[in-house]
Amino acid sequence: MKFKEFKYERPDYDQVKGQLDTLQNELKECSDVNSFMEIFDKINQIRSHVQTMASLSSTRYSINTADEFYEKENDYWDEISPMYASTNSDLYKIILNHKLRNELEGRIPSAFFKLAECAIKSFDEKIISDMQEENKLISRQAKLYAGAKIDFEGKIYNLSSIGVKTTDKDRKTRESAIQAKMKWFEENEEEIDEIFDQMVKVRTTMAHKLGYSSFTELGYLRMSRLDYNADMVANYRKQVLNFIVPAAKELYDEQRERLGYKELRYFDEKIEFLSGNPKPKGTTEELIQAANKMYHELSKETGEFFDVMVEQELFDLESKPNKQGGGYCTDFPDYKVPFIFSNFNGTSGDVDVLTHEAGHAFQSYMSQKTITIPECMFPTMESAEIHSMSMEFFAHPWMPYFFKEETDKYYYLHVADAMKFVPYGVLVDHFQHEIYANPNCTKDERKKMWRDLEKKYLPHKDYAGCDMLEKGCWWYQQGHIFQSPFYYI
Known part of the structure; x- marks a missing residue:
């Protein structure tokens, strides 16, 4: 079926x-x-x-x-x-x-x-x-973002599909594309701020009703954090600041030199090579065929799993109007199958999200064969990410199926991005700790809070020429901050 x-x-x-x-x-x-x-x-x-x-x-x-x-x-x-x-x-x-x-x-x-x-x-x-x-506020934010229409070069893009232009090898195109994207956020700034302000307040109210001093305590419980606490996370952030941030800065410096720029601007961050970033070769259907071949060669179990995914059409992969952003894996216990949702936009991220969500999906598929207790069928978020992130790297030997002559470029991009992500990930986490420790701060204070932390974890950032980003609105683009508090660590 x-x-x-x-x-x-x-x-x-x-x-x-x-x-x-x-x-x-x-x-x-x-x-x-x-x-x-x-x-x-x-x-x-x-x-x-x-x-x-x-x-x-x-x-x-x-x-x-x-x-x-x-x-x-x-x-x-x-x-x-x-x-x-x-x-x-x-x-x-x-x-x-x-x-x-x-x-x-x-x-x-x-x-x-x-x-x-x-x-x-x-x-x-x-x-x-x-x-x-x-729940209503989360749905309101998701619908607002899903309906985004960005007019660029005579075409209409959404927040996902514009991604291919923000990674274009032409520098002016990248700058203009990000400017167009941020213009949409500026036009909707008041509503986004209002939604998030209400989210912070209702979450804080819940925490207080349950006897907690702030939503942070409740947020950790909702994430089912059984093994660690906020103090441990704060220590982890210190380690990232001391060791990973300098390493990431070296990568950004090498990137700037490789591109031949005097300065690495905000619209340059996602481009690694003057010849352009690696892009998947083929249509969505051809990428699925490549993934099918890969998973059959990886193991008997992954081959069986992917056959089911293809036969039952358990994907919705391409970006389109009114579709929510991001990617996720969910499951349907009655049918004992998972489902992969993503927004392909013609970048290497299409392959990343396919292998990443397939990691979740394979775990779900195998678990549903034998586990009947809903709470035990899917791991907590941290454990779940072990499956998905590992699958991205297990898939490396098969990347020539997707990138052909640009495979080496993909290898570098994928590993460098993994390193660069860590400071950003703890930035998102630190921001939320500050937000819920100070639930009554103003909308402008929140933005300054983000920008100050950004300078700490991502010191290479240069937003000259983009007022929205300079005043601290990058986090508008991170759906987890709205929908899944404290998830991102």
């Missing part, structure tokens, strides 16, 4: 809750571990179906935010998903406090118990209305 044939039907919340309440009451009274696991499995089947419907709705809406049906469904899930979080919280409390707890720990992975404890600390029914408001 192909993705387009997957049936979406909005679950009846009252009916689902009634079923779950009945089964959870049975769990409370259960005195036999085998019977407990049978009931738990029934509960997980119901929860997995709800997750499948939510994922189908979200995915189809992100592919086309102008689709009226799925826009209404997205609004519905914004409202109802916190209610399902409440039913999950009830389940966690039952299991964590059950008289069979010791025996259950021999049947249920230990990670489940840790994640359940974490989830309970991050939820209470008194924040449901705030969660709904946060």
Whole structure:
């Protein structure tokens, strides 16, 4: 069955809750571990179906935010998903406090118990209305960005497709393209600031209602950070500042010399070679064929996985109007398959995102073969990135399939970008720590906060000639800051 044939039907919340309440009451009274696991499995089947419907709705809406049906469904899930979080919280409390707890720990992975404890600390029914408001703000920001229209050289681009022009080998084209992109942000600056200001306030309100001093504590719990805390991250940022920032600066200096420029300007950062950055050779279909060949040669398991992805059309890869930006992997438990979403724009990033999201997707595909507990089917975000980032590098021997004569250029670009990313990644993280430590700061103060941190982690930045970037608006382009606080570390 192909993705387009997957049936979406909005679950009846009252009916689902009634079923779950009945089964959870049975769990409370259960005195036999085998019977407990049978009931738990029934509960997980119901929860997995709800997750499948939510994922189908979200995915189809992100592919086309102008689709009226799925826009209404997205609004519905914004409202109802916190209610399902409440039913999950009830389940966690039952299991964590059950008289069979010791025996259950021999049947249920230990990670489940840790994640359940974490989830309970991050939820209470008194924040449901705030969660709904946060969801609405996230959807508002995503729709605004998805509808961006950037007029450049007689064509209309969106925030994703303009990327090919911002990496053009012609310097004037790059500068003009980024100027056009930032003009869109300037035209929407007031609304973007308003959305984010409301996000910070509602997240801070939730944290205070739950008894936390700031959203940072709640944000770490929502990220299911079981092994480390904000102090450890702050120490990591210091190490990056001491060791990685100087190394990255050397790379930028070498880049400037290689390009033959006296100064590396903001519109030069993404171009590594005077002859132009490496670009994938072929159409989207040809890139998928190359990936199929690669994954069959990589292993039997990855070959089987990619056959399923191709046969069931579990991709939506190309940038198009009204499509949300970025890339992600999601899954549909009822069908035991993942799905890859991205925005191809003709740059080397098309291959990066294909291998990256395929790393997530392969993990999901293999996990769904044997794991039935939703919380254990997908790892926490940090562990998930091990799969995706590793897959990018596992794929290196097959890059000639994608880049042909420009493969060596790609190797350099990919590894250099990995090094350069680290200071940027901790910049995004540090910015958010400052934001939520100072939730009442003004919109202009936030921008100055970003620019000051940028000078610290990315000292090579030269924004002369672009007022939007000079005053600290680069972070507008980083969707995670709006949608997934503290994700980026």
